[in-house]
Amino acid sequence: MCGIAGIINHQASEEKSLLIKMSEFLRHRGPDASGTYAQGPASLAHTRLSIIDLNSGDQPIHNENKTIWIVFNGEIFNYPELKNQLLAKGHKFYTKTDTEVIIHLYEEFGTQLFDHLNGQFAFAIWDQNTEELLLGRDRMGIRPLFYCHNHHRLVFASEIKAIFADNTIPRQIDPANLSDIFTCWATLGDQTCFKNIFQIPPGHYARFSKKGLKIKQYWQLPFGKKIYQERSVEDWREELNQLLLDATRIRLRADVPVGAYLSGGIDSTYTSALVKNNFNNKLCTFSVGFSDKQFDESYFQKKAVDYLGTDHKTISCSYNDIGKIFPKV
Known part of the structure; x- marks a missing residue:
């Protein structure tokens, strides 16, 4: 994962020190590199965990004439195919990243770019030409994206703690939404457990300009279709197996080793087996065991590892471990 953050202020320039502070709150998401862009109304920040194009993929990334900039968290699994299509249309690339593909898709298709993406993502694109910010989140909301909007000013980040780096933004718990977290494991819709802090819902994008903030849904599950x-x-x-095989294959595209989390359940065991049997005979897997036997699945994890023969690592987690790390989390 990586971390993205930024401020768009159509009435005043922001202090770069605040942007750096926001970035530091996301350092755990991206320990390999960091970068910022600040010009006119826009300030963008990125912290990077390097997966693709380790040498030239630092962000923010721009288009050919540096009028459009992006910060991106996630992976676009079909980026090689998309890049070939864009090269055929005359686009020029200066990196080998999946990130740069998004910015050229934006140039080519505008907000219709989401129709072309197969991946998990949260990104912000700043267009100097229109002085408009585009925030986008993947179909299922795998990657987080939060924001606070106050008329002419919008602050966004991968985590709420980075938004709260801005001391002018009030911090106030919303009890009803906090209750949803304890009941459903998540807040509903665009809500968070803090008042006036919102999230871009899954399958939605937002546009922010001098005219204000507009949010639009670009995808939803096709309920009811016959x-x-x-x-x-x-x-x-056979069709399901082929779909899962293809989904697994394109998720292995990386310039670093790829491992698999093995919980001991059916889903992770099956995907690990797909990788081990079809793509990577030296697959590394990892799992977590719990001292509380009510939650521990070590027995099933061991059965899966013994069967698959993966290079496995496991850690054990106790209530004391959870208590020690909880304040930091």
């Missing part, structure tokens, strides 16, 4: 066909269970099984 897609059932008279096919055998064997046919459905």
